[in-house]
Amino acid sequence: MEVLARCPKCDAALPVEATGAPTTIKCGACGRELTLAFTDAVAADRRVDRCPVCGGADFYIRKDFDPKIGLTVVILGALISGAFYWFGRDLVAYGILAAAVLIDLVVYGRLKDVTVCYRCHSEFRGRYERTAQAFDLHTADVLELEYERRIGRR
Numbered sequence: 755m756e757v758l759a760r761c762p763k764c765d766a767a768l769p770v771e772a773t774g775a776p777t778t779i780k781c782g783a784c785g786r787e788l789t790l791a792f793t794d795a796v797a798a799d800r801r802v803d804r805c806p807v808c809g810g811a812d813f814y815i816r817k818d819f820d821p822k823i824g825l826t827v828v829i830l831g832a833l834i835s836g837a838f839y840w841f842g843r844d845l846v847a848y849g850i851l852a853a854a855v856l857i858d859l860v861v862y863g864r865l866k867d868v869t870v871c872y873r874c875h876s877e878f879r880g881r882y883e884r885t886a887q888a889f890d891l892h893t894a895d896v897l898e899l900e901y902e903r904r905i906g907r908r
């Protein structure tokens with residue numbers, strides 16, 4: 755399982771491969787050392803049961819969407835259709851624009867789910883079974899506050 759650990763101090767995203775052993779990584783941005791304790795289920799890519807960064811057991815699921823890719827497709831489509839429009843082929847132009855939006859939708863629909871830790875926002879990617887629920891704002895408010903108090907940010 756791929757884990758994107760969030761530094762508790764500066765929020766930098768630190769990619770780590772989940773192994774069984776506890777690992778200590780150093781944040782490249784602020785130099786803080788993080789000790790990651792992976793559970794057996796996380797190390798074996800079975801399930802996300804406990805966050806290796808903050809020890810929390812509350813997660814939500816969201817689409818693993820990279821807005822940059824979607825935007826590139828739409829911009830490319832707009833550029834190409836703009837060229838056709840310029841040469842007076844409006845129908846082709848609109849068709850290409852529509853196709854770009856469609857490709858975007860297809861890409862979005864095929865995206866995999868990523869599990870995110872409510873407290874520290876670490877992300878988990880892999881073949882594991884998705885057991886977390888969709889994002890809940892109330893839960894996020896409560897848990898984020900608790901975590902930030904614990905690490906002394908508030």
Ligand SMILES: [Zn+2]
Nearest residue numbers: 761764781784
């Ligand atoms: Zn940091």
Ligand SMILES: [Zn+2]
Nearest residue numbers: 805808871874
């Ligand atoms: Zn966490």
